[in-house]
């Protein structure tokens with residue numbers, strides 16, 4: 001099977017008011033990879049996401065699923081949306097049922113699954129986001145972070161192959177962000193392809209296997225975070241570079257090379273460990 005689980009080929013999209021939100025956008029989401037989608041406000045990230053699961057249809061260009069051109073039939077769209085789950089930025093635009101349990105059951109019920117399977121999937125999905133204890137709680141009484149988890153559970157209950165999350169960390173406190181990162185790690189380890197739009201460059205740098213940088217409705221750059229996030233044109237488009245990359249660069253100007261065993265640190269913990277290793281080396285007579 002090809003690595004490309006979803007691909008956009010020369011996709012352009014205009015909103016009904018005439019805004020050209022995507023212009024000749026071509027990009028690939030690779031199977032079982034952690035992909036970060038970056039780009040300034042208005043670059044087209046959300047619009048692109050809405051194409052990945054068929055909520056929007058290209059004005060021109062094509063969507064491919066497993067290298068097969070996608071047909072926008074009713075059955076095709078149903079299947080696409082069950083396999084490519086999307087978690088919206090604002091949980092209130094996604095939740096609509098009275099209780100947590102009802103909301104998470106909605107997707108599997110629509111798939112026409114039997115009651116036992118639905119119960120199992122809902123219980124597993126709520127367990128995965130640590131919300132099992134709040135299954136009967138009214139959705140409108142949940143905190144923002146809890147609502148966000150319920151949205152993720154709703155997508156998990158569909159047992160998708162790909163999960164797309166639009167700014168999942170926005171509005172979450174540090175502990176919730178850490179927990180969500182752990183949930184995403186478990187899903188990724190279980191073979192799910194994860195795509196996240198984020199403005200948090202440090203998170204993207206530490207988390208992603210591949211990064212896609214969007215600009216003015218098209219793809220500006222793609223590659224591993226360490227390969228592309230230091231390119232000047234990418235720095236200009238995003239307005240900044242990851243802090244860790246900046247620290248590594250500053251240290252290199254002082255003659256301190258953190259590249260041990262060919263690896264550059266990508267997370268704060270790795271950075272601290274690399275600095276400690278270099279310091280120890282230099283202290284050793």
Ligand SMILES: Nc1ncnc2c1ncn2[C@@H]1O[C@H](COP(=O)(O)OP(=O)(O)OP(=O)(O)O)[C@@H](O)[C@H]1O
Nearest residue numbers: 015017019021039040041042043044045046047048
């Ligand atoms: N419903 C809509 N109708 C008209 N124009 C829209 C609509 N939604 C988005 N746009 C426009 O499309 C362009 C791309 O917007 P989009 O929301 O995809 O950007 P984004 O990269 O997700 O930005 P952000 O980082 O702010 O979330 C923008 O110019 C925006 O104004």
Ligand SMILES: [Mg+2]
Nearest residue numbers: 045046047166
């Ligand atoms: Mg957006």
